Amino acid sequence: LAKTTQPISMDSYEGQEVNITCSHNNIATNDYITWYQQFPSQGPRFIIQGYKTKVTNEVASLFIPADRKSSTLSLPRVSLSDTAVYYCLVGAYTGGGNKLTFGTGTQLKVEL
Amino acid sequence: NAGVTQTPKFQVLKTGQSMTLQCAQDMNHEYMSWYRQDPGMGLRLIHYSVGAGITDQGEVPNGYNVSRSTTEDFPLRLLSAAPSQTSVYFCASSYGGREVYNEQFFGPGTRLTVL
Numbered sequence: 001l002a003k004t005t006q007p008i009s010m011d012s013y014e015g016q017e018v019n020i021t022c023s024h025n026n027i028a029t030n031d032y033i034t035w036y037q038q039f040p041s042q043g044p045r046f047i048i049q050g051y052k053t054k055v056t057n058e059v060a061s062l063f064i065p066a067d068r069k070s071s072t073l074s075l076p077r078v079s080l081s082d083t084a085v086y087y088c089l090v091g092a093y094t095g096g097g098n099k100l101t102f103g104t105g106t107q108l109k110v111e112l
Numbered sequence: 113n114a115g116v117t118q119t120p121k122f123q124v125l126k127t128g129q130s131m132t133l134q135c136a137q138d139m140n141h142e143y144m145s146w147y148r149q150d151p152g153m154g155l156r157l158i159h160y161s162v163g164a165g166i167t168d169q170g171e172v173p174n175g176y177n178v179s180r181s182t183t184e185d186f187p188l189r190l191l192s193a194a195p196s197q198t199s200v201y202f203c204a205s206s207y208g209g210r211e212v213y214n215e216q217f218f219g220p221g222t223r224l225t226v227l
Contacts, residue, residue: 034215036216041221042218042220042221043116043202043204043218043219043220043221044155044202044216044218045218046215046216046217049215087154087155101154101155101156101157101171102147102154102155102156103154104152104153104154105154
């Protein structure tokens with residue numbers, strides 16, 4: 001299983017762009033990179049997923065360099081409501097033998 | 113479309129008691145999983161199922177049993193509750209597709225306290 005490393009916490013202010021980097025040095029060829037967001041007292045929520053290069057949706061962008069040993073989640077113009085824990089996951093399957101782990105995530109705190 | 117539902121939302125047990133946490137999904141998802149989340153920690157996989165009648169152990173299966181008799185339901189049973197099982201339990205489901213990672217949809221969680 002690919003192990004991931006993320007910063008424990010990050011602070012930002014409203015309107016700024018936030019970049020959270022995840023290291024996954026032993027990522028396998030079939031592995032995807034997926035990010036989840038979790039608010040207090042709620043289950044995690046899928047944000048974005050990618051395999052290589054750049055992926056963008058209405059919420060975030062995901063940058064993956066050619067060697068795929070790291071990835072960066074980019075949140076444009078954050079607001080107070082983006083305060084949450086962000087998890088980086090690496091794996092090939094949702095289940096069925098690939099026991100994905102969430103790790104401790106990155107606690108993002110957005111202030112005025 | 114209710115998504116993933118879990119009951120109860122809160123539960124207090126005494127050491128040695130047994131109980132079942134309920135999880136249901138109405139999205140016809142093939143995969144379902146149970147996770148526990150302890151304070152300040154990420155989610156750890158307890159058990160998962162890749163379809164009705166098929167279950168397997170995750171990272172921390174001891175003290176828990178599961179079964180999957182229908183596509184919709186995936187109950188988690190605590191056989192003899194211990195204080196170490198005090199945690200928040202999340203159920204998740206996903207479409208499946210063994211060669212592609214699919215988005216997991218999580219329930220609201222059950223907060224369990226074992227005294």
